[in-house]
Amino acid sequence: MSVLNENIKKSHSTPLGAGRRIIIAGGGTGGHIFPAIAIANAIKQLQPDADILFVGAKGKMEMEKVPQAGYPIKGLTIAGFNRSSLIKNIGLPPKIIKSFFQVRAIIKQFKPTAVIGVGGYSSFPVLRVAQSKGIPTFIHESNSFAGKANMLLGKKATKIFVATDGMGQFFPAEKIVVTGNPVRASIAHSKVTQAEALSFFGLQSNIKTVLVVGGSLGAKSINDAIANHIETFAEQGLQLIWQTGKTNAAHYKAIAIGKANVWVSDFITQMDMGYAAADIVISRAGAMAVTELCVAGKPSIFVPYPFASEDHQTANAMALVNKKAGLLVKDSDVNEALINTVLELSNNELSQQVLQQNISALAIKNADEIIAQQILSSI
Template sequence: MIIAGGGTGGHIFPAIAIANALRKINPNIELLFIGALGKMEMEKVPQAGYQIKGIDIAGFNRSSILKNISLPYKIMKSFFQVKEIFKDFSPNAVIGVGGYSTYPVLRYAQKKGIPTFIHESNSFAGKSNILLGKNANKIFVASDGMEKFFPAKKIIITGNPVRKIISESTVNRSESLRFFGLEENKRTILVTGGSLGSRTINEVIIHHLTDLQALNVQLIWQTGANNSERYILAGKAFPRNVWVGQFIQDIDKAFAAADVVVARAGAMSIAEMCVAGKPTVFVPFPYAAEDHQTANAMRLVNKDAAIMIKDEEARTTLFGAVTDLLMDDKKRQLFSENISALAITNANERIAEEILKTIAK
């Protein structure tokens, strides 16, 4: 089987979770990932123990029309590259998880009559997935209401696959805090704006580092890739109470160490917080399609399972909301119980089983 997609952790980690579930059911399955050259999947997939082939593909750049001059050439080239990969690998099925490389791979597979499957993690489907969904065999989604994007008879609600390191975590708070070089007797905030990072959240944190020290509070700060050098340099000035890095490989330890989490409200972030059972302050990315991150966060807020701060209000209200929650043991306990009740831990297994059942027919 081929698994195609990537670009962000929100696409890559579910793809790896699905691959792990497929291999658990049938250890003899041959799996090949296809991703976009230069994107983070080219690093993260091999780290997970899988082979990946890169193709020259990019998305439409809305901020600079000039940067799209080479796009038609890249799209044509990607189809030729996909054709060569299929010649060598001959997949029985192809799974798309979103990201630039999904479209040429699944489109070619559909043209060849190879069964295709889509995992759509968001509540608002991307245009490529909508086009591909017309000819896909099955479409796996996180929540109901997706009939407005896909043929209803093809939709299966599975939830979103969560990284094995989170869903099967056994680490405790004490050992996790030691791992990050932090103290057991201090309250701890985990900040994660995703694999690329959140400028809004990071700017709030960088301006309150001295306040954290004054409050005797600790911070685990995943800056993400964008402008990471600046944030890492600032964080390292506070070695006694701040761990800072571009990416946290041992995310299970970060969750175990944290008393409160600050995060964007993408579909995968929501799924992971539910499984981790962590009291969270969500700051939805305001430019997500149809403002779906706000809708994601509000589902939890309405169930007394999280706090939401609007992006435009974060500069003045985020730090206060986070520290207030950090000091309120009863509220944190309530949020932890309520968000845990929404967790789906077996989405990857349900997807893998459905794929194998469909192609066996």
């Protein structure tokens, strides 16, 4: 190691027991934000005097959720690549350049001991600048198929925390630590009974319940399939907890008016209640949705979003399907195949038991603690 690199390393080292200064970068979706907050909470549990600063993208979900969790956050003027409309990317280069200047100012002022990237386009400039300054960097890759930015950053990362085995094709094997994905404490340690949860939603305790979730913005294909077959649920003796997401929420709520067997809202604030109430779950296959369903131990039908980068949602779902821990319906087949799959599963208790046992066996409830311990022991 060169003298320069040795001096940089020493300048960023912290005596054992002294407070660490840690930046957590990334966001964009709940699948990045909630694990990031879980990691921050675990670090504070182990090292109460640790100083934690979040860095995210202005106008994104993290700018609201992180302060609600009690942490400060700095916003970058940055945007992601728009795959659906190339013309919308004209203003992207100036934003990226500006974000690097913003990151340099943040790092100069905060003087972090370490930087953690949790995914989302705001994590790239933060980790890139930190690595250029010799600051230890850590990556959490939540998906079964790594993103290109994380693969690039992984070459100089101190450690890379991954959700599943087999990630050596994306990252240097010696840096990989299989930890699983951090889950919100309210879900990981939930003691809510199904009867309590059904009462929370105003539903009956003696009727099989299907939970539908498609993310904070909603999943149009799933929502439309549910809307097109809304009468079938009552006809087949099923009740429904339907999180529509924000997009077209009013339309879907109108469809459910007057249906006593349907609870509908654009967002479920207490997701532990949603999981506890459900007998069967219909979900996209984002990394955190998959992880939470493993922890909740629910028979699940996954409808992967087909336009996710590198089709990682299909990879996430297939990791469970191959272990008989979940079912998969293609997005292109969802209108007819989804309701048929739900009805077949709801009428087959043995299939429900097998799926529940197998998905529960994949649960890791203390990933946040493992990651926090690994980071603090490395800086």
